[in-house]
Amino acid sequence: MMVQTAPVPPSVSAALTTTEVRVTSGFQGARIVLYGAVFDPSHQPSDIVVLVRGPEQPIRIAHKVRIAGLWINSRPVVFHGAPGFYKAASTRPLDQIAGFGVLRRLGAGIDHLAINAPAEQRVETRYGVKDVVVNRLGADYLDWRQAVVRLKAKMGLYEEDDHGVIFVDQNLFKADITLPTDAPIGRYQAQILLFQNGQLVSQRVRELDVKKVGLQRSLYLFAHFHPWTYGLVSVSIALAAGWAASAAFRRS
């Protein structure tokens, strides 16, 4: 007679090949591999979504408008909630893995990132309806938001890869994460999500530090903690170099 045990819930586990990216003077970006495994005794069809987010940075963006024949910048709009780096990798296109609501709640996919411009919004009562969010950018709001994503994608900072997660063995998967040279310094988070039948069933979070080391770090700290001394040192180097070159040329 078979013993009926409580079903073991499916779970996911993952690890990064590197948890610390060292930015040295020869930094050319980095390639990190994420490996993971799905534990599911019932062998349901599984989908994996990996979301990597860099440190959040407010974004100032302006629209070019033509005034009196000249192209000039409009008033800049500040968007909040935008990660400095974002990559969504998955085993299939996201909209096939889960529904709109689920993806939106998780911020899975560039379209579902919670980027907004709070300074442009106000809450008011319209037609007797309370708390209506009105955006000063009006119908153009979507254009603005798309521009943020488009410009970030062009810099290699935002990416969505429908087939970025590959099952290398029955339950073993892998994803490549490429950080460009422009990737911001700071703490990154990789969220590994396991979906079955359109529902999130298990998740893991792994952290990744991108930091300046060695001379890069010393110079950065020097410039930020002793800015005046740093300025004097850098200008002294400049003046001394000018003098040295002149002296060298005089002799020759």
Place this chain on the structure above:
Amino acid sequence: MALDIYLPIAEVSVNGPLLVALGAGVGFISGLFGIGGGFLMTPILVFLGIPPAVAVASLASHVAASSTSSVISYTRARAVDFRMGGVLASGGVVGSIVGVEVFRWIRLIGQADLVVSLSYLIFLGVIGGLMLSESLTTIIRSRRGGSQPQNRDRRPPLLYGLPFKVKFPKSRMYISIIPPIALGVFVGMLSAIMGVGGGFILVPAMIYLLRMPANVVVGTSLFQIIITTTLTSVLQAGRNQTVDIVLATLLLIGGVIGAQLGAKASSRFRAEELRAILALIVLAVGLRMGLGLFLTPTEPFVLMTGSGG
């Protein structure tokens, strides 16, 4: 590639040898014409992807280095009026402090692009055009073998009518210090806004407005540029933390050598020919920077990078 170097403050990766070569090229022009060369270097650095705020600030120390390098050569040739340089610089100090504040405000309202492009277009365009027509006239006249009209001995009331007259023995002048100080303030403001030393404005202004003898103009302008750029560099590092010492060093390695070669080469050319060439360079840069204002942009949105834009 190991030749690429990551800049710690700019937070971008650049090609090392390319920057050294750029520094040398601009340094050569700087030594040849007696200008800082910032008006050439700033647009190039921005084009290479370095945030404008960092480019402008780091450039100040590069300009200080190549100016020092060539000023020493000019001093040996006794072609520096230190007293005039000091008067100009005292105005320049006030101007650059005011200019930094003005630029801060312009950046805040997001119009830095417009103001920078417009100032390049207007100032480089006007000065390049004036210099070109003037030097071409001189060249044509000397080719024809006609006599040069002497206007050296005219005494414009602007210089001689105002109070606070001071003797400038080196330049053989006895003029009011108000016009040179005003010129210094104006150039200081422009240099803070455009990220330049201001030599391309100073040199013609010293010749045509202050009527200084041409042989001391270049050395004197470089001397005043050293003072203002040294101050700007320290101010930018102290207030904005935007000076990238690695970027500045790469540029100045080439810069100081280029400046020496340029100063040597300058004696081989005639002054009016040099001015005609400089005028062409100035015009070209001004038009190139201004062009962007008239062309329909391919990407209608711009991200304002860096902490301040």
